[in-house]
Amino acid sequence: MKNDRFLRALQRQSVDVTPVWMMRQAGRYLPEYRETRRRAKDFMTLCQTPELACEVTLQPLARFSLDAAILFSDILTIPDAMGLGLYFSEGEGPCFERPVRTQADINKLGVPDPNDALRYVMDAVSLIRRELAGQVPLIGFSGSPWTLATYMVEGGTTKNFSKIKGLMFEQPQVMHTLLDKLAQAVTAYLNAQIAAGAQAVMIFDTWGGILSTRDYLQFSLHYMQQIVEGLSREYEGQRIPVILFTKDGNEWLEQIAATGCDALGLDWKLPISMARKRVGSQVALQGNMDPCILYASPKRIREEVATILASFGKGNGHVFNLGHGIHPNIEPEHVNAFIEAVHTLSVPYH
């Protein structure tokens, strides 16, 4: 590994400068991504063709000195492999042809064999690892069981979460059977990604933050904990760090850290100094710049990077990142200013 800053920081080991990557770093803000996307029939073809997924994964690394690559894929590959029929409708985002609403629907779902129905993901992981040739580590990922269930029950994106919450409040035991099945599926999926070459894994809990504390602990965190316990934390002698990220989950940082994960993803709402004070002795922290700062000038971007570095302060365990995926209309030169600022301004902290 030529650059292992990212893996070292996740394990709270010393580094020369603070490592940095961006959620959705392979995405629409890059003209070369839009070009590859045009060549693919649709978004899922991009995810399901290992050569294209690999090409897109590597694009931001050719432009910027990023310290990690992240597999290009979608969080809904598991429900798709379960036979729900994922499709993307213009302006509406992801939808399922056959949403899950009842115990009978859930009983019919199998736990997909990641090396069969999700073979294309493992092939992409292997190919990317080969192409990376040890330049930087590769991150694998999955959606959390609660987040996957949200899309599966709602049948697509939603503002009110009426169906999933109706089911959760009225038939909690039915909800639990679905979440349990999903936790098994995610565990197998991430372990297969690790076996195929992923050197760290991240679980995106996009919708845990719509729950009350009581419901979050029972319906979301409980299943992420189950996954953390079931993951191959070491593979071929290397520690495989696990990052958990619940969007809008600042209320529960202590409980998330207590799952035994290695790092927490943070949005930008909380100063990182405060997050560090709350949980910094247990886990590394990944974040926490508002992605909208990238709309401002390179000068302003540098100022914000400096503020966040100072807020974290000296010591190990910080992976710089945005608090959310990069927006599609950001100028690539602003991204470059951001990445460079993290590397140059973080020297005095190490």
Next chain:
Amino acid sequence: MKNDRFLRALQRQSVDVTPVWMMRQAGRYLPEYRETRRRAKDFMTLCQTPELACEVTLQPLARFSLDAAILFSDILTIPDAMGLGLYFSEGEGPCFERPVRTQADINKLGVPDPNDALRYVMDAVSLIRRELAGQVPLIGFSGSPWTLATYMVEGGTTKNFSKIKGLMFEQPQVMHTLLDKLAQAVTAYLNAQIAAGAQAVMIFDTWGGILSTRDYLQFSLHYMQQIVEGLSREYEGQRIPVILFTKDGNEWLEQIAATGCDALGLDWKLPISMARKRVGSQVALQGNMDPCILYASPKRIREEVATILASFGKGNGHVFNLGHGIHPNIEPEHVNAFIEAVHTLSVPYH
């Protein structure tokens, strides 16, 4: 006043049972609302015709034993009165024909005289007060300066907040001149509502929660504080309580309570016991049931009401409410079960 529980609870005085109302209680879940809405040319006509606004405001009170009425209006009346040209486009929500993007745009904006351009709101308030005939108190409201600015700069609803945050990060001083003007406008607007008959006022900070702590304090809370200080807190010998509600603002409850407001609106993410522990000696608390509970059965609704009442515990200062506006596809009978449960189950706590 036949029923002053709501006003007493906001002032943390003793009550016989916990008062309850619902955000968006006059709305689409009611067939009679949909009927009135059909008769109006469009949504703004409903807001701008005092007889219709009054009719709609009173509809939920005819069905349910609610302890307060809230003026039926829109949060964007002020920017509309400033000349931005508010319209509602199907599926896209509110839009402005002439968004505000530069210092020159802001310089052109006047602070609207609430008794002129917003006369229709004051007429609605007076008419509703007359029709209520002391049955329950009437709540007036406004959007917060930051929330109004968000729509004014973006030109409508947004997912990324790129324009408002771009402006805030790059030209904070320009942003401040807009927010200062809006704080003056909101203060005048709410004071006029009080003079017209509003017996409590609420400020909805729908978008404060997208900010970091630093930015929230400077760009949102600072201006709400300015408004709280400028309001007529007593009118004709009656105390006029002020409720502040920042959606997704649980991180800042202490700072919001310190503005000198009378009550905080709460979403459902935090147990109300914890909110009470943090700020309960300074302010009353309004909330905090997940509106999605109303999708569940009346039995489940009662259980949830019982849980929240027990979480708040004995003592004064609780106004029961949903943590967000009621969803449009809720069964009115479920609402009735909810309201009845609050009144009957809260007796032992008083």
